[in-house]
Amino acid sequence: MFFKKQKPPAISPERLYRSTPVATPGVEYEEDSKGMVTLIIPIKEGDKVVRKMKIKLDAIGSKVWKKIDGKTSFNEICQWMKSEFLITDKEAEVSLSMFIKMLADRRLVLLILPPPKPGTEEVQEELERLRFEIKELEKAYRKKRIDEKTYKEARASYEEAIKELEKIGRPSG
């Protein structure tokens, strides 16, 4: 029997543009003489790194990866892409969101999201996202990808964030 992998809840484009992507802690990269980037991803069992996986990015991905520094926002990267590659806003936004999504699905980047605007759909969206993250965390713990301490700490912080968001309230309309 096959189970379809559950997709994380979508983030609204408006919130995505205000977000800042950052490389997941532990993910490193090396650059060759032509500026091509190879990502080095530690594969862990518990808190022990058992091997390292390498992913080679293409010329465009390499340039964009170097902009993912946790300081440059999604929107700023779009503006940079627009002038670097001579493309339009729309092309930059779509290409970057596809690239970021591909990296985020593989847990190679994290998105620092701006807080949801109270009373809007963004609150509900964030609640769904946090609940999904708790499920993922449980899965990782069950499969011994993270230790008990990390699991408990992360779960507590997610639950605290959920409580805060529930206080802000769900959208009125």
Add this chain to the structure above:
Amino acid sequence: MENLERVCWLEVELQHPKGWSMTAEGGGTTSGYLKIDSRTRTKIELKWNKISAKGEAKIGLQPPVLVNRFIEEQERRLKKRKLKVEVLEKSSIEVCGHKAYSVRWRGEVETLSFSWICREEFKIFLANYYLEPNEKLEDVETWFVPSIICHTPESYWRYRLFGVEFKIPKEYKLHYRKLAIGKPLMVFKNNATLAIYWSYFAREILSNYGSLFQWSKKEIPGEFDKAIRGLNRDKLKLEEERLSLEEKVHTGFSGGSLLKKVIIWHDSNLNKIFVLGYLGPKENSELLDNIRKSIVFKPD
């Protein structure tokens, strides 16, 4: 308003605020449709239908009938959700020199629907503008309605997609398109076929392939080949930094022949690779060069 960008698509031109984008489009020969959304909701819908060459719409297609029929359809749709439609104002406005019948009405949101006949192009139009709660109708009438162009004195239509603008002779109709981000393909037809394809990230992509020829072997979509009845890459010749091909195509037993012409070039200033194809009578083949010369990039 400075923060506006121009849409030139399917024989219509209009403008909308930056950040909005065309999310749906259709038709090409006898009808056209385009929908423009802001980041959160649908803002503009515009459609047209060809009418008889005499320029007179049939009674069923008169502007007031078209607008009222549209509002009635919305009323039926909204009734299921227990929402009412309220007509706020009926009036007339001017669109591209034509008198348009307009109705301001409120359903889910306040909407301005208007319709007009363009006798220069023998078309009947219906446009809807969906207002935001804080948006004033007068503002829309200032920047949106006057921006609509349904006919021009020129012999071509402007097409604009992802910042790339080019001119297509008016008698050529958009027959097929695949509007993938960064890699759009459009095929126009009349008595000849014109195919236009381009790819962004040219510098970076070419650094992988090494040459335009190697790129052409892998990256030109099959639909382009199909439109011009095949493209033998091995026959491409390198001339003035462009790959080109020109060959006769025999058309069955009649002994007639068509000309197939292809040009592929890397525009380093625009960081794009363009591919143009032509299949048709030899005497019209200069169209391809005219289209090539008309290409400009106007980022938003």
